Amino acid sequence: MLLPDHSYVKAESLEECLKTLRETGEKAKVIAGGTDVIFNMRLKLFQPEVAVSIRGLKDLLQVEELDDGSVRIGAACRLADLIDHPLAGGRYPAFRQSLEAVASTHIRNMGTLGGNICLETRCWYTNNSDQWREGLQGCYKTDSELCHVIKSSTKCHAINNSDTPPALIALGATLTLQKEGAKREVPIAEFYRADGVDFSVLGPGEIVTHVTIPPVSDRQVFIKITPRKGMDFSLGAVAARCDGEGEQISNIIIVLGSLVTAPVVLDKPAQVVLEAGLTDDAIEKAADLVRDELGEVSNLYGRSIYKRQIAIVLVKRALTQLREQ
Amino acid sequence: MAKHLVTLTVNGDTYDLVVSDNQTLLDVIRDEVNLKGTKRGCTTGSCGVCCINNAKGEAVLSCLTHALEWDGEEITTIEGLEADGELDAMQKAFIEYGAVQCGFCTPGVIMSAKAIINAHPEPTKEQINAGLAGVNCRCTGHIKVKEAIRNDHRIRELGRGTRD
Numbered sequence: 001m002l003l004p005d006h007s008y009v010k011a012e013s014l015e016e017c018l019k020t021l022r023e024t025g026e027k028a029k030v031i032a033g034g035t036d037v038i039f040n041m042r043l044k045l046f047q048p049e050v051a052v053s054i055r056g057l058k059d060l061l062q063v064e065e066l067d068d069g070s071v072r073i074g075a076a077c078r079l080a081d082l083i084d085h086p087l088a089g090g091r092y093p094a095f096r097q098s099l100e101a102v103a104s105t106h107i108r109n110m111g112t113l114g115g116n117i118c119l120e121t122r123c124w125y126t127n128n129s130d131q132w133r134e135g136l137q138g139c140y141k142t143d144s145e146l147c148h149v150i151k152s153s154t155k156c157h158a159i160n161n162s163d164t165p166p167a168l169i170a171l172g173a174t175l176t177l178q179k180e181g182a183k184r185e186v187p188i189a190e191f192y193r194a195d196g197v198d199f200s201v202l203g204p205g206e207i208v209t210h211v212t213i214p215p216v217s218d219r220q221v222f223i224k225i226t227p228r229k230g231m232d233f234s235l236g237a238v239a240a241r242c243d244g245e246g247e248q249i250s251n252i253i254i255v256l257g258s259l260v261t262a263p264v265v266l267d268k269p270a271q272v273v274l275e276a277g278l279t280d281d282a283i284e285k286a287a288d289l290v291r292d293e294l295g296e297v298s299n300l301y302g303r304s305i306y307k308r309q310i311a312i313v314l315v316k317r318a319l320t321q322l323r324e325q
Numbered sequence: 326m327a328k329h330l331v332t333l334t335v336n337g338d339t340y341d342l343v344v345s346d347n348q349t350l351l352d353v354i355r356d357e358v359n360l361k362g363t364k365r366g367c368t369t370g371s372c373g374v375c376c377i378n379n380a381k382g383e384a385v386l387s388c389l390t391h392a393l394e395w396d397g398e399e400i401t402t403i404e405g406l407e408a409d410g411e412l413d414a415m416q417k418a419f420i421e422y423g424a425v426q427c428g429f430c431t432p433g434v435i436m437s438a439k440a441i442i443n444a445h446p447e448p449t450k451e452q453i454n455a456g457l458a459g460v461n462c463r464c465t466g467h468i469k470v471k472e473a474i475r476n477d478h479r480i481r482e483l484g485r486g487t488r489d
Contacts, residue, residue: 001368005326008346008393034390038349039369051346055394080383104459106373106437109383110390230458231371 003041008051014059014209017052018180021205024050030207031055032076033111035103036119044130045120045141060114060209063087069215075114075208079164080105082113092213094220094239098167101224104231114208117165117175117188121158121196121261122233122300123149140197147196149298156196157298159258161233165192166257167222168211169265170239176210179203185212192262196298199261217243221321223314224258227301234258235302238314242322247277249322254315256290259297259307266293269315278323287316331396335360336405344392351375351387354402362403362432363387373460374433377402382443384436384456403432406439414481415439418473421480426465434460438474447478 011017021028029048031037032055040046054060060076063085071087079099082088089096102108102116125133125148126141138144140156147153165188173188188211191200202208220241226232236259242252252274254266269286276282290311297304297311331344335358342357354363354377366374368388375388380399387400406413415438418424425431434457441448441456448456453474457467479485 001365002352003347003349005347007327008391010393031391034394035370035386038389038391042369051391053391053394103370104373105440105456106376106384106386106459107370109379109385228458230455 003038004044004047006041006048006051008053010053010055011057014054014057014178015180017054017057018178018205018207020050020052021207022180024052025204028052030118032115033078033107035107035111036115040120043126043128045126054114054207055112066212071213073113073211073213075117075210076112079108079111079113079116083108092167092171092216092220093218094167094170094222094241095164095213097222098163098224098237098239101163101222101226101234101237113164113211116162117168117191117208117211118200118202119160119162121156121199122161123156123158123196123298124300125149126158127300150296153296155194157261157296158196158199159260159298159300160192160199160262161258161300163222163224163234163237163257166237166239166255166263167220168213169255169263170220170222170241170253171213171216172241172253173211173213175208176212177202177206178209179206182206189265194261196261216241219243219249219322219325221318221325223317223321225310225314233300236307236310236314238311238318240315240318240322247279247323249274249278252322254286254318256294256311256314258300259294259311261298264293266290266315268293273319278319283316283319283323286319287312290315329393329396331393333358333392333395333397334399336401342392346391346393348392349388350377350390350392350395350400353392354387354400360402360404364429364432366430366433370459371461372430372433373437374430376433376436376440376460378436378440378443382440384440384459386459401436401439403436406435413439415442415473415477418477418480419470421485422469422473422476424465424469424473426462430460430462434462434470438470438477441474442477448474 027049060074149157222239224237237257240254242249244250256264272286364374366372378401
């Protein structure tokens with residue numbers, strides 16, 4: 001079974017890649033590791049006329065420390081190479097945990113950081129073959145005005161199911177986005193949009209080229225819950241980071257992933273533990289507030305009522321672990 | 326569809342191949358190089374039966390990557406393990422521990438197992454579990470496979486494994 005017809009362009013340089021992307025417009029799909037793009041091509045969700053490979057681009061393969069102590073990582077770095085890298089997984093424990101949580105060893109040996117950040121959103125309907133999907137009407141991602149996850153919805157509710165974004169948001173990372181003739185920096189916290197079809201702020205012909213993580217304290221945690229450890233997409237994930245000693249914290253960010261169309265930064269629960277410290281009472285109170293911040297919860301595996309409960313459990317676990325660090 | 330000339334080294338032999346844009350590495354291994362040991366399973370990255378080793382000896386999935394991406398690279402497939410008519414220690418271990426049932430997934434499982442040994446010559450239980458997470462045997466299961474992998478180094482050194 002061959003892939004659907006398309007042409008394949010292996011760009012020699014970043015400039016050439018961006019030029020090709022501008023010229024081909026919406027007909028093109030950027031491909032690096034291939035684990036998500038080819039997967040979606042097999043499901044006929046992606047039908048690009050041109051696949052532009054950025055896998056070997058030297059500009060996107062560096063991991064370097066900047067003058068201000070930040071670490072800049074090229075988007076084409078493989079997930080497997082970052083886990084043990086002294087400047088990546090070695091420096092940021094939550095980032096390391098999130099990298100290790102991605103799929104299987106095989107996938108991590110191919111998939112890239114940029115690919116994980118730009119992972120296509122998924123739901124129980126779109127994560128199946130086109131023959132399977134034929135049994136039901138299409139959806140916003142294919143050819144109909146309908147969302148199978150939340151029937152009354154006016155937009156796509158597929159989930160952002162990638163593991164590294166919650167960790168990178170908690171660590172305060174910034175993405176470098178480039179298109180031909182333009183370059184901009186966007187905090188990863190502002191990168192995702194609450195729409196499963198158009199789920200990021202990436203414009204036409206624009207790609208993520210680098211991820212910059214600022215120097216932060218070691219009090220950080222990432223937890224992912226899956227049906228089978230070591231392969232499945234997440235039922236829910238949490239990343240959190242704080243400054244300070246013991247129960248007294250001076251700065252905290254809590255992020256939930258894999259529950260809705262974009263990672264969710266939890267403001268009110270963070271405010272509670274910031275004011276009261278990481279006491280048992282405050283953690284309980286913070287977890288109680290999680291439900292209110294989630295909005296409509298979509299599903300890939302597990303029912304939404306289960307996923308709401310998981311969100312509460314994840315936040316409790318993350319805060320308890322932070323207290324012990 | 327455009328065709329391109331690609332040089333690919335498979336199991337130490339270099340091939341000049343004419344490859345089209347929409348062929349995956351798996352298509353080329355099976356249909357152009359004509360090595361049928363690497364199997365076509367789910368083709369979506371869930372089952373791992375198409376697993377091969379790259380030049381670094383890491384496990385990668387040949388069904389999820391364009392063949393054109395591998396121009397000039399070296400790969401090892403299941404056929405490359407046997408040397409001078411003798412099976413590799415890992416293959417012997419799989420036979421000794423009965424880590425085979427229908428055998429369809431076995432090439433992918435053995436190449437995944439080789440990747441574990443390449444990274445960790447005497448792997449821990451956790452390292453074996455992590456390395457096998459991407460392969461899915463539907464009949465014999467993973468218990469005997471793990472036993473075989475644990476004994477690979479003993480077969481290599483002593484010529485036989487032990488039961489523990």
